[in-house]
Amino acid sequence: MRxxxxxxxxxxxxxxxxxxxxxxxxxxxxxxxxxxxxxxxFQEVDIFNLGTFIRPWVGLDNYRSxxxxxSTLPIFWNTVVFVFSSIAGQFIVGFGLALFFTLxxxxxxxxxxxxxxxxxxxxxxxxxxxxxILSGDFGILNHFLKSVGFISENIFWRSDINYSxxxxxxxxxxxxxxxxxxxxxxxxxxxxxxxYEAAELDGATAIQRFRTxxxxxxxxxxxxxxxxxxxxxxxxxxxxxxxxxxxPANSSNVAQYKxxxxxxxxxxxxxGATISVLMIVVVMIASIIYxxxxxxxxxx
Amino acid sequence: xxxxxxxxxxxxNKHYGSFHALKDINLSIPKGQFVALVxxxxxxxxxxxxSIAGLESISGGTMSIAGEAVNNLPPRKRDVAMVFQSxxxxxxxxxxxxxxxxxxxxxxxxxxxxxxxxxxAKTIGLSDLLSRYPRELSGGQRQRVAMGRAIIRxxxxxxxxxxxxxxxxxxxxxxxxxxxxxxxxxxxxxxxxTHDQIEAMTMADHVVVLCEGEIVxxxxxxxxxxxxxxxxxxGFIGSPAMNFVEGxxxxxxxxxxxxxxxxxxxxxNRKLPVGQKVDVGMxxxxxxxxxxxxxxxxxxxxxEATGPITYYTTDTTPELTxxxxxxxxxxxxxxIGLKIKPEHIYLFxxxxxxxx
Numbered sequence: 002m003r004x005x006x007x008x009x010x011x012x013x014x015x016x017x018x019x020x021x022x023x024x025x026x027x028x029x030x031x032x033x034x035x036x037x038x039x040x041x042x043f044q045e046v047d048i049f050n051l052g053t054f055i056r057p058w059v060g061l062d063n064y065r066s067x068x069x070x071x072s073t074l075p076i077f078w079n080t081v082v083f084v085f086s087s088i089a090g091q092f093i094v095g096f097g098l099a100l101f102f103t104l105x106x107x108x109x110x111x112x113x114x115x116x117x118x119x120x121x122x123x124x125x126x127x128x129x130x131x132x133x134i135l136s137g138d139f140g141i142l143n144h145f146l147k148s149v150g151f152i153s154e155n156i157f158w159r160s161d162i163n164y165s166x167x168x169x170x171x172x173x174x175x176x177x178x179x180x181x182x183x184x185x186x187x188x189x190x191x192x193x194x195x196x197y198e199a200a201e202l203d204g205a206t207a208i209q210r211f212r213t214x215x216x217x218x219x220x221x222x223x224x225x226x227x228x229x230x231x232x233x234x235x236x237x238x239x240x241x242x243x244x245x246x247x248x249p250a251n252s253s254n255v256a257q258y259k260x261x262x263x264x265x266x267x268x269x270x271x272x273g274a275t276i277s278v279l280m281i282v283v284v285m286i287a288s289i290i291y292x293x294x295x296x297x298x299x300x301x
Numbered sequence: 302x303x304x305x306x307x308x309x310x311x312x313x314n315k316h317y318g319s320f321h322a323l324k325d326i327n328l329s330i331p332k333g334q335f336v337a338l339v340x341x342x343x344x345x346x347x348x349x350x351x352s353i354a355g356l357e358s359i360s361g362g363t364m365s366i367a368g369e370a371v372n373n374l375p376p377r378k379r380d381v382a383m384v385f386q387s388x389x390x391x392x393x394x395x396x397x398x399x400x401x402x403x404x405x406x407x408x409x410x411x412x413x414x415x416x417x418x419x420x421x422a423k424t425i426g427l428s429d430l431l432s433r434y435p436r437e438l439s440g441g442q443r444q445r446v447a448m449g450r451a452i453i454r455x456x457x458x459x460x461x462x463x464x465x466x467x468x469x470x471x472x473x474x475x476x477x478x479x480x481x482x483x484x485x486x487x488x489x490x491x492x493x494x495t496h497d498q499i500e501a502m503t504m505a506d507h508v509v510v511l512c513e514g515e516i517v518x519x520x521x522x523x524x525x526x527x528x529x530x531x532x533x534x535x536g537f538i539g540s541p542a543m544n545f546v547e548g549x550x551x552x553x554x555x556x557x558x559x560x561x562x563x564x565x566x567x568x569x570n571r572k573l574p575v576g577q578k579v580d581v582g583m584x585x586x587x588x589x590x591x592x593x594x595x596x597x598x599x600x601x602x603x604x605e606a607t608g609p610i611t612y613y614t615t616d617t618t619p620e621l622t623x624x625x626x627x628x629x630x631x632x633x634x635x636x637i638g639l640k641i642k643p644e645h646i647y648l649f650x651x652x653x654x655x656x657x
Binding site: 193195196198199200201202203204205206208212213217218220 | 354355356375376377379381382383385387389390391392393400403406407448454
C-alpha cells in the first residue's frame, strides 16, 4: 500500500496516472461515441429501441439504402464543392493577406490582429451577419454588385438553388481566412531574411524568389493549413443552420448537415450514423496527412 | 591587380531617419584588389557593404561597379556575389542545388549547371557533399558552400560580410588563407567586412578603417600600422594594442613629461609647442625591457607565456602591455626599466586625436 502511494507521488505511477486521466477522458468522450456511432450504422435503429444497445444487426443495409436514395449523391457532391471551394478561397485570400502583412508598414501588426475578429466570432453570429449581407432585396452585396455593374437583377443568394451553396461558401471563406492568414504568417516569418537576400543577389526576381524560396520552404505549413482547413470545413455546421438550412430543395445541403437532419429531424438515427461514419473516414485521412506534414519540418 | 577601377564610391551618404550612418564615403577599388573594411561594431562597415550589394539604399552619392552606375539597379542586376555571416544557404536545397541556384535562375540547362557545380566543388573540396542538405554540414563546410555559390557566378566583385565569425579559432585561421588563396587564383575583386583587425591585416591588400560612419584612414596594412593618422587607428590596428599614456610637452619642447606613476620624462626626436597636452603612443614591441639607460620604470603585474612570445602587463596606471620573444627573462613582481627609441614614440593631440 505504502509502495503504491510513493509510486503515485514521485515514481512511474505518477506518470501513468497523468496519462491515464487524459486517456480516460479521450476514450469516454471521443473513442466510445465514435465506436457507438460506427456500430449504430450497422444496426436497425428506431425510436423504440433507441434506449437499448442490442438492436437488430442489418450489416451494410443502411449503406445500401443511403446510396439508393437519389438525394444522397448530390449532397455528397455539394460537400466536395463546399470543401474545395472553401479551402481554396480561404487559402488564397489568407496567403495573400499573410504576404501583404510581411510588408512593414505602420500599424501592420494591429491591422493583422483585427482580422482575427472574424475567427473569434461564433458561426451562428457570422451566419446572421451574412444573412443580412446576402439578403436578396436589401443586402449590401447585391447593392455593391449592381452599382459596379456586375449584375442588373438582384440575386436571391439564399433562396436561388444556383447560388444557395455559394452563399454559405462565401461566408465560410470569410470565417476561415483569418486562421489561414495567421498560420501562414508564422510560416513566412520563419524564413530567414538573408536567404531572400542571397536569392536576390543570385539574380532571382520577386516571382522567382516566391516560387523557389517561399513556396518550398512553406511546404509543411501549407500542408498543415490545408489539412486543418479540410477538417474545419467538414465540421462546418453553424453556417448552414444559420444561412440556408440546407435548402432550398437540398441545393445547399452537405453531408454534415444531412447527418444531423437524418438523426434529429427525421429520427433515422441509423442512416445519420452511416453518413457520419463515411465522414469520419475522410477526416481520418486528412488528420494523417496533417500529422505527417507537421512531422517533416524541413528547416536548416 | 591592375589600374582599372572596379568599384568606385563617391560621396556616399546614408541616413536612417536622423541617424547619419555613412558620411561622405569616397573609395576606389582597383580590379583584383582585396579590400578590408574594418572598424568597431556600429561603425557602418556592414551598411556600406550592403549598399554596394544594393540591399540597402543610399541617401546620396554615386556608386559604380565596372564602370556602370548602379545607384538605381536592384541587387540582382549588379552582378556581385555576397557571402553572408550566417551563410544564408538555401535550407531546402542540396549542396548541388545551392551551388547551381544562380545558374538555374538564369536559365542555364541543368546538365551544364551541374557540371559547373561539380568543377567548383572539386576546387573547394565539396565533391563528396553534393547530395547533402545544409543542415547536415559542419560550419566550415557551410562556409565553403557559401563561397562556392559565389564563385560559380563569376561575378564582378565578391562581398564578404564577416564570413568567419561563426567559425572556431583554428578553422578561422585556416579559412583566412583559403579565402585569400582563392581570391588570388580567381583574380577577383573582393570587399571584406570584419571587426577583427588581424583578419584585415593578414588578408587585405588595402585596409579601410571606419569609425562612426566615416573613413578615418585607408592604406596598406603595414602603412596603417606604422603611420596611423590618429589615435583611433593607432589603437585599433595592432595586437596587442598600442599603449597610451597622457603627457605634456616639456619646457625644452623636445621631451614629453608623462603622467605615469610618478612623472617620468622621455626625449623626443622633434620639437613641439611647450605645454601642449598629448597622448603618447608606444607599441608593445618597441618597449624594450632593460635596466641600463631606461626611460621608464614599472613593476610586472602579470605574465602570460604562450611559448614563442611572452606577454607582460605592468602594475601602473594606465597599465602597459609588453612583449618579449621566446621565454620571458623577467617574472611577475620584478621591477624593470623600459627603453624606447625617440623615433618609436607616437604623439597624438589630446583634443583632436590627430597624430603630431
